[in-house]
Amino acid sequence: MPTSAADLLSAAYNDADRTIDLRRRLHRRPEIGLQLPQTQAMVLEAFGDLPVEITTGKTTSSVVGVLRGARPGPTYLLRADMDALQVYEDTGLPFASEVPGAMHACGHDTHVAMLLGAARLLAERRDEIAGQVVFMLQPGEEGLHGARYMLEEGLLDVVPGAPVSGAFAMHTISTMPSGSINVRPGPTMAAADQWRMTVQGRGGHASMPHTAADPVPVAAEIVLALQSMVTRRVDVFDPAVVTVAHIAAGSRDNVIPEIAFLEGTIRTLSAERRTDVVTAVQRVATHIAAAHEMTLVFEHLAGYPVTVNDPGAAAQVLENARELLGEPAALLMPAPMMGAEDFSYVLEQVPGAMAFLGACPPGVEPETAPANHSNLVVFDEEPLPAGVALYAQMALQNLAG
Numbered sequence: 306m307p308t309s310a311a312d313l314l315s316a317a318y319n320d321a322d323r324t325i326d327l328r329r330r331l332h333r334r335p336e337i338g339l340q341l342p343q344t345q346a347m348v349l350e351a352f353g354d355l356p357v358e359i360t361t362g363k364t365t366s367s368v369v370g371v372l373r374g375a376r377p378g379p380t381y382l383l384r385a386d387m388d389a390l391q392v393y394e395d396t397g398l399p400f401a402s403e404v405p406g407a408m409h410a411c412g413h414d415t416h417v418a419m420l421l422g423a424a425r426l427l428a429e430r431r432d433e434i435a436g437q438v439v440f441m442l443q444p445g446e447e448g449l450h451g452a453r454y455m456l457e458e459g460l461l462d463v464v465p466g467a468p469v470s471g472a473f474a475m476h477t478i479s480t481m482p483s484g485s486i487n488v489r490p491g492p493t494m495a496a497a498d499q500w501r502m503t504v505q506g507r508g509g510h511a512s513m514p515h516t517a518a519d520p521v522p523v524a525a526e527i528v529l530a531l532q533s534m535v536t537r538r539v540d541v542f543d544p545a546v547v548t549v550a551h552i553a554a555g556s557r558d559n560v561i562p563e564i565a566f567l568e569g570t571i572r573t574l575s576a577e578r579r580t581d582v583v584t585a586v587q588r589v590a591t592h593i594a595a596a597h598e599m600t601l602v603f604e605h606l607a608g609y610p611v612t613v614n615d616p617g618a619a620a621q622v623l624e625n626a627r628e629l630l631g632e633p634a635a636l637l638m639p640a641p642m643m644g645a646e647d648f649s650y651v652l653e654q655v656p657g658a659m660a661f662l663g664a665c666p667p668g669v670e671p672e673t674a675p676a677n678h679s680n681l682v683v684f685d686e687e688p689l690p691a692g693v694a695l696y697a698q699m700a701l702q703n704l705a706g
């Protein structure tokens with residue numbers, strides 16, 4: 306008989322100690338970037354006694370596990386990211402980071418622990434599975450395109466003859482009500498692009514600006530023109546954010562500098578808008594510089610694409626959240642988040658969904674809780690078994706045969 310939602314949830318809660326123990330061990334030893342040797346070792350150890358075929362990354366510390374069901378069928382992917390952030394932890398938790406300047410401040414330790422919990426539940430239920438579960442454990446989610454390396458190394462074809470046909474990922478969020486599952490169809494997280502520009506002027510004496518070419522007022526004009534461009538050129542129903550986050554020019558009060566430097570971010574929710582706004586930022590800035598007989602060097606650093614949930618997969622997540630955790634826990638997100646996520650690379654190739662697990666700690670209001678990436682962020686561990694059950698349920702349902 307297939308496992309009911311209630312049985313799956315109670316199995317996840319019965320295994321909660323192991324889930325939380327792994328989470329805390331990871332939390333003590335955070336690693337940053339694409340090479341996470343200690344994290345990888347802990348993940349391999351946790352997979353140790355399970356009937357899962359393991360492949361490790363060639364260029365990064367990624368781990369791919371394949372669990373084969375009792376019968377043939379499609380391949381479904383569950384993903385967790387493993388990397389930490391360059392943050393000094395100030396939570397005072399008993400299992401706080403023991404690595405100065407590194408912290409699991411985005412909860413990726415909770416993702417790994419939940420995914421391993423789901424692997425244990427699924428391994429016990431192989432006779433209910435027609436097909437394969439792929440466990441994707443990626444490094445370098447924090448801006449280093451870890452998922453892209455895994456895709457290049459053949460992640461989606463890890464099972465010969467049965468390419469990955471669906472995918473699911475979860476992210477814990479400290480500012481959402483604990484135990485809630487939050488998801489939406491369509492664009493869910495933004496594309497993030499970085500840009501840099503240098504206005505090339507000509508230095509001189511601050512008392513005689515007409516003999517120099519002052520890049521400072523030109524930079525100021527660019528800052529304002531970019532905001533006008535966004536409000537006048539961008540459809541409010543396909544929005545964009547352009548932020549100038551860093552300006553640098555000059556050295557003292559009586560010198561006109563040679564250059565002005567500006568950098569910032571562009572966030573968009575569709576591929577079309579993304580291309581359009583990147584082009585517009587360059588065009589507006591270049592022409593303002595030209596109007597003042599200066600040149601401008603523009604650099605665009607492409608970040609992650611838009612994370613787009615398949616509507617069917619998002620609906621399935623909501624339905625499972627209701628079944629597992631009750632109606633109030635299943636929340637349809639009213640709007641996307643303007644942060645970015647490199648699970649977007651997977652969702653560009655296979656239909657699936659990314660959902661957010663609320664983990665606001667007890668006694669704190671979600672609105673005022675320190676957010677993901679904060680040195681003070683605390684994630685409630687209570688809902689982790691719910692996340693384990695949801696991961697497992699998504700796989701069981703998509704591989705029911």
Ligand SMILES: [Zn+2]
Pocket residue numbers: 411412413446476
């Ligand atoms: Zn994250």
